Amino acid sequence: MLDTKYDHQKVEAGKYENWKSKGYFKSGDKDKKPFSIVIPPPNVTGKLHLGHAMNVTLQDIIIRYKKMQGFDCLWLPGMDHAAIATEAKVVKKLKSQGIDKYEYGRDNFLQACWDWTHEYGGNIRDQWAKMGIAVDYDKERFTLDEGLNKAVTQVFVDYYNEGLIYRGEKIINWDPEAKTALSNEEVIYKDVKGAFYHLKYYIEGTNDYLDVATTRPETLFGDTAVAVNPEDKRYKDLIGKNVILPVVNKLIPIVADEHADPEFGTGVVKITPAHDPNDYEVGKRHNLEMIVVMNPDATMNDKALQYEGMTREECREALVKDLEKDDLLIRIEPITHSVGHSERTGVMVEPYLSKQWFVKMGDLAKKVLKMQQDKTSKVNFIPARFEKILKHWMEISYDWCISRQLWWGHRIPAWYKGDEVYVGTSAPKGDGWVQDEDVLDTWFSSALWPFSTLGWPDKTEDFKRYFPNDVLVTAYDIIFFWVARMIFQSEHITGVAPFKYCIIHGLIRDKEGRKMSKSLGNGIDPMDMIDEYGVDALRYYLATDVALGTDLRFDVDKVSSTWNYINKIWNASRFVLLNIENLSNLEFTNLTDEDKWILTKYQKLVKSMTKHMDKYEFNLAGSELYTFIWEDFCSNYIEFSKFNAESNTTKSVLYTILLGILKMLHPFMPFVTEEIYTKMPILEAESIMLTTYPQYDKLLLFEEETMKVNDKIAFISAFRNIKNENNIPSSAQVLLNTDDDIIIKMLKLQDSRISKPLDINSYNVKYGSYEATIYYEKVMTEEEKEALNKQILNLEASISRRKNLLANENYVNKAPKDLVAKERATLAYEEEQLKILKG
């Protein structure tokens, strides 16, 4: 039997291990229809935060629901090697031991990364277990395991042969801390305080100068031109002439280019093709020399003359001082502008001319846009609006820089010998070939995740059975990084979308709506929540508090009130179990109106729950279930059942409803439902995980009785209202127009019922066919009179509104019939009420 109190720690203990060891999470039953999800792989060295908790909860709800509906569910778990993130951590760790990465050497370093991976990967698995997620551990993958390495290499080679991957010297985003290239998506723009430095670029052979404004004076060593707009009248005559580059004292041309905006600043731009993406384009158009002025660690190189060896910041300071001394500085104008920073290391990104590998995006993106136009082939986003983010990215997509100057990752399968390049799945024959030192962007491998995890490029059974995936669940901030890339990779490589539905949820913020971050110290560890309130409460809250795609403001009080809800379920179950202990066979003869009422409500609930679950409307599913459990089942049916406790039929109904509730709750709160389920006197299977989801049966609807009981409940409520509002004691005598046992017992009228009217003031209560007169004399206070008047006025207004409505032929003819009928009934009720109030 259940304890008197819900104890989440006790309930959760041991269950996950049991499910896992019994093999309930495993996929592969060929007699069933397949259903597959791949988990968004968390960084192997990371720690699950609330965002992950929400993400895996939603997936687990889907998986458990589909399992109960008879699907062969594969939920494939795994982790991401997270190239730059992991490498940064390992570098830091080695550094703390006094070891330098480069001195340590590639092989040793990689060994250190693997050690780190094995040490931390277990943490994630422990946290998954705490969350209770039904992933198939037999299928677990790692983005850097042998099979995925094979897939990555194959894709690289194929793309190269198709001309979709190329190596070229271009401006890329350089992270001087990690000393690697980054993709545009890995750059975060932040507003920082800076300045426009207005410098004098003297025009050759004159004493005139151009006022050139720059936020980055230290890059002037790489200037190979200044540009003006061809339409700018101020400078038209100067086009083709030269200016003297300050400090360097060399001549550079004045070129005409659209890039220079006459409206912006002075209309003159210095062109540094090797350190600015726009200038790079200008440089290409005008065939300008491209001079890199920095080392990979963003210190100045020999092109910076006497400033060589200084950092960017030191150089700027010293240079500005010197310019001022030489009267080459006009003024410094403070501004706030946005500057790119590395997502991982946080340092200012340096636009940097460098030789890298790229994926040519144009055609791949177009193919995705085309695929999305076809309803049968597209990825369906839920909510649908997020498809626009995908489309937008596909429209603007620039070539993707995929090489990283790191060691922890998939090594690029390219070998060089002099000017020769060889790209292949294994090293070329012959001597003198040297493999590319670089590895691939971590997102290159995760982009293949939906099929590489299933054995592709081999045509494995798993690949044939579980690809394309049915659903992918992720947050909207990852659409650019991951979702978009999975889609174009899959479209090109397999010819189809990687998944049919892409479910997008929001981010978790703190109670004030701020992002959770280390610096603010407002982060909440899901494991702490689980300790305090239990994982069932956390899961239910995360899945049902907000609509899909909306950010959630995390409120501990709500987790706490979810705990109360579970406690309520626990106690209701306790009551039912106490009453059906000796139930051995189900019996549905002689159903009372109340039995029929709850069975009907239950059927309607099943229908609507199935609809919501199928549409991934978990918040709606949650609240309907909540209302049914708390209002219909606990407040009403359980109370009714107390008057019929010995009946085997009542017991059977209690059992049926409780079982159904537990099943429908199970995807949301797996632990407590399992605990209660196993205490039921009749079991469908040894675990609730193996039971089937309730099926809607329209033959079990009893509309007439349902309406009758609805009236009874409304009548009971109206009676209590009158009693409460008027402070009528329980001893007041009551004349009832019905012998209904439920009404009498619910209102506790057994002793105060009378059979004839009394000749004193009375209160009248009426709903539907039920009517009561309560004999209790009381003088009204002014306040009460006022309240009564207000009530009367409201009623009169409502009645007249409703009369107009029902007099409107358009409404009566066009509106659904049952609605019109309901309106008529309400009107009748209101008129009765008015009569009573006017007394």
Next chain:
RNA sequence: GGGUGCUUAGCUCAGUUGGUUAGAGCGCUUGCUUGACGUGCAAGAGGUCAUAGGUUCGAGUCCCAUAGUACCCACCA
């Protein structure tokens, strides 16, 4: 500059294909040791659904405009 949300009760949020006195949790008021639960029960107060138009018999819901707010993308020499 382009885009996407949001604005509903004191707070945090729901609100299915438009259907007529708008829901929940928490908070608030009143009463209650009712034999599953005081982590509870019963009753209640509280909203001109941001503003202004339009479509419709009917708008929180659809359309247009405005304001506030948040985020994304681009630009920022």
